[in-house]
Amino acid sequence: MPTQLQSRAQPPTFGGGTGAHIALEGVSRTYSARNGAEVQALAEVSLRAGAGELLAVVGPSGCGKSTLLELLCRLQSPDRGSISCPPAVLMPQHDLLLPWLSALDNAALALRIAGAKRAQARARAEGLFVELGLAGFQHARPHELSGGMRQRVAFLRTLLSGKPVLCLDEPFGALDAITRAEMQEWLAGTLAGEPRTVVLVTHDVEEAILLADSVVVLSPRPGRVVAQLEVELARPRRRTDGDVIALRERALAILATGSQS
Template identity: 50%
Template sequence: MQAGLQTKETGPVGSLEDAAEPLLELRAVTKTFGEVTALARLDATIARGEFVTVVGPSGCGKSTLFNIVAGLEEPDTGGVLRFEGRSCHAADLLGQVSFMPQRDLLLPWRNVVDNAILALEVEGVPRQQARAQALRMLPEFGLAGFENQYPHQLSGGMRQRVALMRTFLFERGLMLLDEPFGALDALTRAMMQRWLLDVWQKYRRTILFITHDVDEAIFLGDRVLVMTARPGSVKLEQVVDLPRPRRPEIVTAPEFIRLKRILLEAIEEESIKSFQSATVREQTS
């Protein structure tokens, strides 16, 4: 335990063992873009090794939250960010966190392996070494034999796996995945979910995962954060107390359905607010 952490603010929980220290803490994080307040006093705590899913109406600030945690945007003054127990600016998180943005961002002129090693190359890892690392990982990502293919030669599911492999290869304490399966058909998506849980358990990463699919949020998560309509903050934190490994049929378990009901109700409330404020804006503009 670092001496600097034993402040009043962390309280009795913060002064327990290191293992109990959260990986990431956000306190009263606000972000405005001109007239638009995207996030307002958002609080969240992510534990090491946790898989936390985030749902909320479109435009409520989910991607903005990720951009802050990835170090790409600074929040307004007043909020507090802590990573691995230390207070920091968003910019300090750049390179500490691996981030898969909402679009897969594969480079069309690079083959599978060269796309996968992009973040490592940017970091200065020698190309041959990065390639060898990627080649070892290919089978696990269902891409064995596809190393020399280009993005246009791959299915949607495969492209997502290349983007995910890039994120996994960039080994960092926290992975941010912004709607990674949003564009996939239902069957591919279900396969990818089970596969992601397997690799998550094997590599023991901490994952923050945005989705608009409540089933996906429950199926994957240890906890689901429901965000309010914009300006976004955390409306509800729901623990998902379902056994792992999660089997596909878990979606019919009474506990799964109970959670789904709670979450849908919370999301529905916020979606209506978000729809109403959009309508008001249209009428007054």
């Protein structure tokens, strides 16, 4: 186990996100499908992310992006290779808010799991809840919230786990274009105030370039790293900036041809 999954987890640091550091070396993962066939999700994936960075992972559907996040969250172990990652928390594709809890209680779920009483957990969650633009929706049930609001609550639930690494699995994939653009801005703003190391899986190349410090492009199954692009552009970025457009075109070209040339 230690040779496969080298855990160099540092104690979680709050607020600063410093000390987080992700490194994958030659990671492969193969599943047995239900019909007995072997499906290779990831092949020889190596990548790095520095503390406090946002790493975006883009690629066609079925390229093992979700598998990558589950490996980082220790929900799976790699067949080969090593993973070094501080404690990570998952924000799944669907918000998975619990319909019987209010928005505030959903956001505070991690605190309750950590042993806080309901009132305590609420009190501790309330500050960020309001800060993240959810004021007035404390007692709303998930079904009363719009898609964007639900994602905000789900993100806050992830944030309040206190873990240094956030794994976001296509968080805005199900939203309409206008809401998605709004949420991208919101996420950038939120991370500026609450820095964490973030691994963002998305199929939206533009989203990756707007938000990330570094973009990893994966090939179709089995997922291999085709390129890792550094995005050294000043923030805030706009989708209409020439540099953003140029980088987006480059990433799209890599995705289309499956190689960096």
